[in-house]
């Protein structure tokens with residue numbers, strides 16, 4: 001590698017060749033310095049300056065020794081290791097060195113690396129360091145030190161390897177050290193109360209003492225120079241200081257490195273001294289000052305190079321791994337890290353940032369070693385550094401910056417908070433609210449984020465508006481947020497009349513002023529799921545009084561793990577619950593006992609409903625029969641009506657008639673679901689009797705005439721007797737065919753993994769490139785749970801994709817609303833679709849339209865044309881001979897395919913006109929597992945695509961409906 005610069009003297013001749021831009025005149029104006037890679041120094045021709053002009057000494061580039069690349073240990077033994085010789089300097093702060101460094105012949109470290117002041121330290125390859133700014137001048141104090149410095153081959157991974165304090169210094173023994181003795185200023189975190197830092201070392205000539213002025217660390221600074229960077233005249237990154245220092249570097253003894261080598265590196269102790277800070281050096285501009293002050297004088301790095309590059313060498317881009325300073329945010333690449341951060345006595349901080357409090361945003365990373373650090377250092381070293389990062393005083397959270405219920409904490413209160421059994425996670429300076437009774441904890445103005453230990457004597461009284469709720473419902477005197485209200489509703493906590501609840505830590509709640517406990521919010525097994533879904537906290541397991549299932553549910557929702565969320569939505573009866581259940585079967589997510597129980601009750605109550613529909617039909621048929629018979633009677637026996645046989649094919653026994661009347665009454669009242677499962681036990685015998693009844697059978701044979709009877713009813717009615725028994729256990733297929741999931745609430749959530757592809761070596765790459773460990777969540781919500789104008793949609797802001805389900809068979813179906821107006825179901829579906837895609841929460845969300853019940857489409861099209869729906873009025877398919885089926889299902893007749901493509905296109909146009917995005921479409925038959933599988937994989941695929949790849953046309957047909965429909 002070419003040694004890149006010599007040190008220019010501002011008033012000397014223009015130097016030869018490339019070098020760093022320097023700070024001409026030492027006036028602190030180095031605006032160019034950080035964005036110009038190289039420039040020529042020009043002769044100073046300005047007004048005379050009132051101080052000694054610091055001087056830098058040019059260095060003959062070819063005199064700088066460069067170590068041969070060390071390829072192996074054997075090679076190492078033969079190579080001579082150049083060592084930096086001591087250079088004594090004494091330079092006024094803020095000025096350039098006036099004395100020329102004495103370079104030993106064999107080390108001749110570039111002087112730029114050793115001079116303290118602006119000229120050298122603000123080379124282009126470092127974060128900007130400005131004498132008038134405190135922010136880049138970090139570590140403060142007076143520093144004296146001895147460093148060993150050995151030049152090693154540039155760019156070797158192991159170069160610069162740090163010997164941490166606690167680990168045995170093996171610079172004398174190991175290869176690592178031979179490469180690594182250029183190492184560090186071993187600032188090993190021994191800043192004592194006096195501020196004096198003494199570092200014990202096995203090399204008695206390698207010690208360092210740092211005196212930190214107690215009064216103002218920020219003002220003084222340490223001019224660490226390029227002791228970590230021999231042979232490379234790039235300046236020392238943020239380790240350098242703009243303030244002048246006097247420094248002495250010394251070389252370590254050659255014998256330390258390799259006993260057999262000629263002693264070309266004398267073991268000569270020398271000292272680096274830094275002059276006392278001169279207050280005049282630090283000039284804070286007003287704006288900067290207040291900023292700095294409010295930030296506790298925390299330095300903030302300015303990136304000297306282009307975006308993504310290393311802050312020190314300016315090389316690389318955002319894709320290369322970097323380590324970040326937890327104070328100023330400067331990022332360093334592998335090669336520069338140790339040079340910029342030294343021995344990291346306070347963890348990952350630039351040398352100049354030592355002593356400063358850390359960036360709160362990085363508090364979460366404290367003590368978590370990066371991969372890069374592990375690669376760079378030994379396990380011991382990493383452990384030690386991470387230990388200091390967590391425990392050193394400078395990195396601790398300042399208690400007064402944490403306020404709870406409006407009270408700033410004392411050190412003692414902070415300790416109480418942090419040492420309780422369930423402390424707040426990721427505690428940062430900020431304003432928090434704490435509900436001492438229930439343990440709910442959150443940021444002021446926000447919903448609860450955690451349930452911590454209750455009853456801690458921390459903070460003041462909770463404010464009603466602490467979480468900025470606007471529901472008029474209070475829990476322990478705090479007005480809850482909308483999400484919490486939804487959670488309470490789903491937990492079936494009655495919230496009518498804006499109650500004020502008293503909620504204790506175990507989840508039991510009562511209304512204010514009442515003695516009686518009304519329930520236990522965590523006892524409902526779905527509530528934890530709901531909370532996970534709504535990103536609300538659940539109690540820590542120890543408080544949990546729930547059973548295994550509860551814990552199980554909790555376990556499967558650990559916090560903030562990579563999770564891909566699919567939200568499944570659709571209008572009534574579009575088939576969302578069928579698809580949801582299909583997914584459960586598909587991905588082997590078992591139904592819990594609870595779910596099975598619910599489904600059983602639901603299937604049974606549905607059975608009674610189907611029976612009711614048949615019985616209603618029977619009444620109708622019977623009546624029709626009677627009318628017929630009367631007509632006949634009149635024709636056959638005119639005159640006064642004679643005796644007529646009251647019995648018809650559709651007549652039933654009085655007992656059954658009574659049951660029928662009761663059932664129809666209950667159905668009409670809408671209470672069918674309410675009276676089950678109790679009714680099952682009581683009325684099962686009637687089901688058995690009915691199933692044998694001729695009238696019922698006759699009606700059943702005419703079931704096609706019963707509009708109200710869904711097609712799946714047959715499946716269950718065939719087995720009516722079995723199902724009506726209390727001993728009935730629904731099979732998976734029963735569950736799939738059952739209408740709905742549970743009868744209680746319309747919110748379900750499951751988690752699954754896409755199984756690994758069966759044949760790994762398959763050429764088809766369809767299933768490749770996926771992280772098979774990525775967990776997916778499928779959330780199904782019924783529209784009636786979305787509330788007025790879909791206001792609850794905002795609860796699902798973090799889903800990754802919305803699967804909107806539409807039943808293809810809806811086009812000719814109508815429903816009557818409250819006002820007796822008939823509405824086409826397809827149009828109703830479209831309306832819901834529009835509402836959802838234009839909802840602010842879902843702006844820019846990815847949508848996949850699932851066009852469902854394809855199995856029924858062809859049959860239906862035979863009976864009624866697609867144009868029955870006014871939206872599809874211009875459907876005019878031209879079925880050509882060379883019809884090519886571009887879709888994945890070929891077994892359906894072209895007519896249904898055409899209809900599907902046309903409907904898909906209508907939705908796509910609508911979507912595009914409203915959102916400017918592209919709608920993805922998938923064809924589904926909810927009752928066929930394979931199609932659901934395909935649709936869900938397609939959803940995953942969509943999410944996997946890069947944006948530019950989003951021109952996928954799988955679902956766009958090879959024929960053009962624009963043409964056919966406009967003709």
Ligand SMILES: Nc1nc2c(ncn2[C@@H]2O[C@H](COP(=O)(O)OP(=O)(O)OP(=O)(O)O)[C@@H](O)[C@H]2O)c(=O)[nH]1
Pocket residue numbers: 570571572573574575576577578579710711712736737738739740782852853854855856924925926927928
């Ligand atoms: N033939 C056929 N029937 C289906 C298909 N998908 C769903 N169904 C039936 O359509 C009916 C409604 O389906 P659900 O899954 O209950 O619809 P939903 O979206 O949950 O609607 P709600 O009942 O309002 O919650 C059920 O009887 C299903 O068995 C399908 O692909 N083909």
Ligand SMILES: [Ca+2]
Pocket residue numbers: 573577578739740741
């Ligand atoms: Ca349903």
